[in-house]
Amino acid sequence: MPSEKFFVKEDLYNKLEELSKEFEIIGPRELPNKGIFYQSLKNTRDLYLGEGFAIEPIKRFFLKPSEWIFDERFRENKNILEGIPLPADKRIIISVRPCETRGLTLLDKVFDSDYKDNFYINNRKRTIIIGLACNKPAKNCFCTSMGGSPIESRGMDVLIFDMDRGLIAEILTDRGRELFASIGEGLNEGQRRLLKEDKEKKKDLVEKKLSPPEGKELDKIFESDYWEDVSRPCIGCGICTYLCPTCHCFDLVDERRKRLRCYDSCSFPDFTLEASGVNPRPTKKERYRQRVFHKFDYFKKNFGENLCVGCGRCIRHCPVKIDIADIVDKVPGLKKE
Amino acid sequence: MIDRIKKKAEELLRTKQVDLIIGYKRAPDGVSVAPVFIDKAEETKELIWDTYCVYNLSNYLKDFRGRKIGIIAKACDARSIIVLLQENQLKRKDIFIIGVECSGIVDEKKLLSISPQTSELGFDERCRSCKPSKPPIYDVLIVQEGQRPQAPRLEKDPYGSVRKSEAKSISEKFKLWQEEFSRCIRCYACRQICPLCYCPRCVADQTQPSWLSRAHSFRGNFTWNVTRAMHLAGRCIDCGECERACPVGIPLRDINKKIEKDVKELFNYEAGLSAEQKALLSCFDKNDPEDFIR
Ligand code: SF4
Ligand code: SF4
Ligand code: SF4
Numbered sequence: 037m038p039s040e041k042f043f044v045k046e047d048l049y050n051k052l053e054e055l056s057k058e059f060e061i062i063g064p065r066e067l068p069n070k071g072i073f074y075q076s077l078k079n080t081r082d083l084y085l086g087e088g089f090a091i092e093p094i095k096r097f098f099l100k101p102s103e104w105i106f107d108e109r110f111r112e113n114k115n116i117l118e119g120i121p122l123p124a125d126k127r128i129i130i131s132v133r134p135c136e137t138r139g140l141t142l143l144d145k146v147f148d149s150d151y152k153d154n155f156y157i158n159n160r161k162r163t164i165i166i167g168l169a170c171n172k173p174a175k176n177c178f179c180t181s182m183g184g185s186p187i188e189s190r191g192m193d194v195l196i197f198d199m200d201r202g203l204i205a206e207i208l209t210d211r212g213r214e215l216f217a218s219i220g221e222g223l224n225e226g227q228r229r230l231l232k233e234d235k236e237k238k239k240d241l242v243e244k245k246l247s248p249p250e251g252k253e254l255d256k257i258f259e260s261d262y263w264e265d266v267s268r269p270c271i272g273c274g275i276c277t278y279l280c281p282t283c284h285c286f287d288l289v290d291e292r293r294k295r296l297r298c299y300d301s302c303s304f305p306d307f308t309l310e311a312s313g314v315n316p317r318p319t320k321k322e323r324y325r326q327r328v329f330h331k332f333d334y335f336k337k338n339f340g341e342n343l344c345v346g347c348g349r350c351i352r353h354c355p356v357k358i359d360i361a362d363i364v365d366k367v368p369g370l371k372k373e
Numbered sequence: 374m375i376d377r378i379k380k381k382a383e384e385l386l387r388t389k390q391v392d393l394i395i396g397y398k399r400a401p402d403g404v405s406v407a408p409v410f411i412d413k414a415e416e417t418k419e420l421i422w423d424t425y426c427v428y429n430l431s432n433y434l435k436d437f438r439g440r441k442i443g444i445i446a447k448a449c450d451a452r453s454i455i456v457l458l459q460e461n462q463l464k465r466k467d468i469f470i471i472g473v474e475c476s477g478i479v480d481e482k483k484l485l486s487i488s489p490q491t492s493e494l495g496f497d498e499r500c501r502s503c504k505p506s507k508p509p510i511y512d513v514l515i516v517q518e519g520q521r522p523q524a525p526r527l528e529k530d531p532y533g534s535v536r537k538s539e540a541k542s543i544s545e546k547f548k549l550w551q552e553e554f555s556r557c558i559r560c561y562a563c564r565q566i567c568p569l570c571y572c573p574r575c576v577a578d579q580t581q582p583s584w585l586s587r588a589h590s591f592r593g594n595f596t597w598n599v600t601r602a603m604h605l606a607g608r609c610i611d612c613g614e615c616e617r618a619c620p621v622g623i624p625l626r627d628i629n630k631k632i633e634k635d636v637k638e639l640f641n642y643e644a645g646l647s648a649e650q651k652a653l654l655s656c657f658d659k660n661d662p663e664d665f666i667r
């Protein structure tokens with residue numbers, strides 16, 4: 037059963053200060069003229085608790101942009117492989133948006149299911165997540181169409197609501213309860229009512245909508261010229277994939293006798309380039325279609341959910357304003373009217 | 374203005390002078406602008422022209438080699454077309470340039486930023502040091518009617534900010550760029566959006582040998598950013614697209630501008646200003662300075 041607590045921002049900052057002795061505190065920080073970035077906070081007062089959204093999602097603290105996975109060296113005339121030790125320090129990531137944590141629960145399906153990825157699982161285990169419900173969704177947010185919402189708590193230990201006069205924390209797990217044991221007080225009747233009203237209000241805040249197609253319907257238009265039309269402006273950069281809280285394709289590279297796993301993107305021409313020189317996805321059409329199909333067809337068939345949480349990052353930061361929601365919404369021949 | 378652009382585009386497609394028009398249309402969000410590719414005369418109605426037309430569309434010309442293309446070009450865009458012609462990346466007869474007179478475009482980054490400093494429409498920094506308002510190359514020129522707000526100019530010293538950073542100590546500069554490059558996510562948007570980064574296989578993508586580390590470390594990020602900038606020496610026409618595209622706000626134009634200034638001072642050369650000029654790296658003069666070669 038979730039329990040609730042009321043406290044003011046000052047209490048939270050003080051609590052974080054205290055916790056920073058035991059945990060690494062990671063949270064969004066506003067860099068003037070650059071934007072908001074999740075960073076390890078040396079000074080917990082730098083924590084950003086406003087309405088803006090971080091450019092990069094928290095994905096990179098779990099699936100690192102580049103991770104050394106093993107080391108190869110000669111020792112005593114022998115060539116040996118050595119795994120890189122897993123970090124053990126405990127972390128708290130705070131002020132995380134609901135869609136981003138939802139993104140983690142989707143990554144769990146890939147990296148913590150039949151296949152167990154030690155790096156990812158270790159990062160998940162050592163991290164406590166404190167979310168922040170959204171008061172002001174951005175114009176490109178469409179989480180409610182993807183099964184989420186500005187108040188969703190899936191994947192979090194605590195979810196905080198910013199209520200003008202103070203903060204209300206919904207405590208969701210034992211880890212969260214332990215953390216917040218000595219801060220704030222339980223809700224009175226009035227506060228409980230306020231929270232309920234606030235939740236109702238926030239549910240309808242998101243304006244952008246799309247109707248995700250059912251997987252089998254997308255199948256039918258795999259060969260359609262639609263993909264060529266919509267992908268023409270795409271310049272093939274890595275922004276939409278690298279900034280997506282759910283994209284997780286990677287590449288393996290050897291550097292200085294170490295093996296590195298780093299982000300890769302289906303929008304890069306060499307993503308599927310084979311050693312023979314053949315490329316099964318030779319043009320933007322096939323590459324962009326792959327992005328849509330992986331998110332709204334293949335993943336759905338494999339794991340029962342769309343691989344998109346509607347955070348709007350890929351739309352917000354695409355340098356040529358490609359709008360995946362609009363593209364999926366307008367897929368030809370699927371309208372149900 | 375837009376009516377004349379539409380009329381010309383419609384005529385070019387109808388009379389089959391071009392196969393495709395590359396222009397601007399309204400984005401799904403209703404405010405910003407997206408690139409559009411039109412091959413049917415009727416569809417030229419979609420075209421628009423306003424201060425949100427930030428893209429340098431000449432970046433798309435390489436996608437359509439061998440076809441007849443009509444393109445809408447601001448002054449900066451036309452300069453990159455000149456460089457592409459100089460470098461034999463395009464055939465002049467294949468492109469029809471609808472030049473548009475421009476008084477500056479908006480700074481998208483400021484529009485996006487969370488706590489904007491001012492509420493007025495901010496012109497992009499690049500427009501303040503833009504040389505011509507008329508494209509230096511075109512087949513038809515659409516001039517501006519009436520008065521439009523004009524981006525304020527930096528006539529006096531376009532390199533004022535470069536001089537300021539040159540004056541800093543090496544360790545100060547290093548610290549600054551270390552911080553900036555540490556945010557680089559190696560998405561290569563700066564390369565992909567650049568009309569002049571057209572190598573079929575970029576040095577950054579090569580793995581055998583691999584020239585720069587793929588690890589997201591300062592070393593790899595630094596090598597990448599310096600390589601990109603140096604490869605554009607004497608070629609960059611300062612359309613500022615790399616800086617606009619960079620999702621993490623690295624001030625890439627500051628690097629470009631520094632190199633632009635060096636090229637100007639050393640060789641008295643500015644890229645893409647006239648179609649008759651040769652590319653910097655393909656013209657040699659025995660009076661070229663060489664005292665920086667050591
Ligand atoms: S961010 Fe935009 S331009 Fe870049 S790959 Fe994605 S869709 Fe294409
Ligand atoms: S596809 Fe776009 S909107 Fe969906 S989760 Fe990824 S970045 Fe967010
Ligand atoms: S999509 Fe927007 S409103 Fe929804 S959870 Fe994410 S940030 Fe909040």
Ligand code: SF4
Pocket residue numbers: 556557558559560561562563564598615618619620621623
């Ligand atoms: S666009 Fe920015 S973040 Fe992306 S590779 Fe270039 S400098 Fe790095």
